Amino acid sequence: MNEIVLSKKKNGMTALLLIALLYALAIAGTVFSGIWMQNSWSPLAVVLMVVCIIVLSIGWIPLCGLRILKPQEALVLTLFGKYVGTLKEHGFYCVNPFCTSVNPAAKTKLSQSGDVKHVLTANPDAPAGTVSFENTGKKISLKIMTLSNNRQKINDCLGNPVEIGIAVTWRIVDTARAVFNVDNYKEFLSLQCDSALRNIVRLYPYDVAPGVDTTGDGIADEGSLRGSSEIVAARIRDEIQERVNEAGIEILEARITCLAYAPEIAAVMLQRQQASAIIDARKMIVDGAVGMVEMALERLSEHEVVELDEERKAAMVSNLLVVLCGNHDAQPIVNTGTLY
Numbered sequence: 001m002n003e004i005v006l007s008k009k010k011n012g013m014t015a016l017l018l019i020a021l022l023y024a025l026a027i028a029g030t031v032f033s034g035i036w037m038q039n040s041w042s043p044l045a046v047v048l049m050v051v052c053i054i055v056l057s058i059g060w061i062p063l064c065g066l067r068i069l070k071p072q073e074a075l076v077l078t079l080f081g082k083y084v085g086t087l088k089e090h091g092f093y094c095v096n097p098f099c100t101s102v103n104p105a106a107k108t109k110l111s112q113s114g115d116v117k118h119v120l121t122a123n124p125d126a127p128a129g130t131v132s133f134e135n136t137g138k139k140i141s142l143k144i145m146t147l148s149n150n151r152q153k154i155n156d157c158l159g160n161p162v163e164i165g166i167a168v169t170w171r172i173v174d175t176a177r178a179v180f181n182v183d184n185y186k187e188f189l190s191l192q193c194d195s196a197l198r199n200i201v202r203l204y205p206y207d208v209a210p211g212v213d214t215t216g217d218g219i220a221d222e223g224s225l226r227g228s229s230e231i232v233a234a235r236i237r238d239e240i241q242e243r244v245n246e247a248g249i250e251i252l253e254a255r256i257t258c259l260a261y262a263p264e265i266a267a268v269m270l271q272r273q274q275a276s277a278i279i280d281a282r283k284m285i286v287d288g289a290v291g292m293v294e295m296a297l298e299r300l301s302e303h304e305v306v307e308l309d310e311e312r313k314a315a316m317v318s319n320l321l322v323v324l325c326g327n328h329d330a331q332p333i334v335n336t337g338t339l340y
Contacts, residue, residue, distance in 0.1 A: 003248070005178040006077070006085035012066050012092030021064055026055040065097035067319050074175045076141045077101045088142070100139030102179050105186040110147050127263065140178065144171045149193055151258050153256045154201045156225065157214075161262035162206055164225070165256050166236060172246030182247045189244055196239035201225065204232060206261065209275075229256050286321075293320045 033049040036042060067075055067087065075087040084099060151165040170189065172178050178185040204214050204225045214223035219338040225232055237254035244251065297313065 001083065001176045003174045004083070004259040006087050008087065008093055008095070010089075010091035010093060012068070012094045015062060015094035016066060016092075019059065022055060023059055026052045026059065030056070043136055061097050062094070063097070065095045065099065067093045067095055067101075069093065069139070072142045074142055074172075076140065076175050076179050076276065078102055083176065083180065088175075103138040103140050104179060105184045106138055108186045110145070110186050140172060140175050142172055144169060146170075147190060147193060148257065149190060149197075152194060152197055152201075153262055154198050156201060156205050157212060158205050158209060159243065160206055161260055161265060162201065162225065163258065163260050164197065164201055164256065165258035166193065166197055166233070167257045168237075168240065168251060169253040170244075170249055170251050172248055173250045177248030178248060185247045185249065188247055189249055192243040193240055196236055196243060200232060200236045200239055204228070206259075225256075225259060229259070232256065251332050277307055289321055293317050296320065 014107040020242075029048055029052040033052060036045040069075060069090045070085055071090045073090065076082040077087065077095060079096060079099050084096075084128065087093060087095075146167055146169050148167040148183055149164045149165065153163050157163050172185070182188045203216075204223055205212055206225050208222045208224045211220050212223070213220055214228075215221060220230075223231065232252050233256055237251050240254065277316060293316075297316075304314045
């Protein structure tokens with residue numbers, strides 16, 4: 001269903017003044033006809049009295065058609081089940097009093113924690129047995145809103161459980177689709193966010209892993225949840241947008257707010273990361289030490305400072321590697337004799 005934007009004049013104040021004037025005339029007519037009937041009986045006075053009473057009885061009905069809209073608010077109107085249109089501009093309107101406003105998500109609130117909760121709640125300060133209602137009305141907000149769902153526990157492509165949470169920035173662009181195409185667009189958005197998050201996270205490892213294809217092109221790459229967070233967030237946003245198009249919702253941005261291993265494997269994975277970091281550091285130290293030894297041997301040979309046989313070269317290399325790669329400072333021993 002396509003949205004129909006109503007371009008009505010903002011005639012609410014004029015209608016309110018006319019209704020107030022009509023009521024004033026009806027009251028004055030009632031008083032005048034009563035006085036007239038007391039002084040002299042006249043059919044015209046009876047007719048005037050009846051008309052004024054009818055006006056006073058049903059004159060309030062047009063008041064039901066007065067609508068006030070604030071900036072970035074919309075009102076979806078139906079007349080006896082038929083979609084009439086949507087008011088989007090702020091102002092004071094007078095519409096058909098028999099038109100009803102529709103917003104199935106009026107009593108559904110998306111809190112910042114991401115839980116979908118209904119506004120029908122008990123007030124702890126109220127007396128026992130009473131229930132308080134939050135008057136949300138039937139207006140649809142067109143403002144940019146943020147949905148921050150609870151953290152989800154999902155297995156990555158290697159089977160490791162990961163806890164991840166996202167914050168989705170969204171807004172409504174088509175009120176007709178949001179109201180009529182889905183039962184409750186807020187609950188629908190929340191569920192689709194969780195579903196899209198699971199589908200995308202299952203394609204990536206937590207850290208870079210060899211032989212893993214995250215793009216679907218058949219070529220292994222270095223994509224990961226921790227190292228490619230911007231790419232992962234963009235894919236999540238596109239996935240959610242594809243799912244909520246029919247609900248008239250636009251997804252502006254999706255960001256990863258929380259990413260960590262699940263508690264049951266967090267300690268083991270921390271040890272694994274520490275071991276990997278130690279190995280990488282040792283490898284770098286050894287590569288640097290070997291380069292320095294090669295440079296020392298080349299310099300000695302180039303400048304003919306001293307001639308060493310293979311056995312002495314091996315001993316020199318061993319001593320230099322021990323000095324350069326050791327965890328503690330080496331204690332030198334000065335040889336005052338000959339090397340041979």
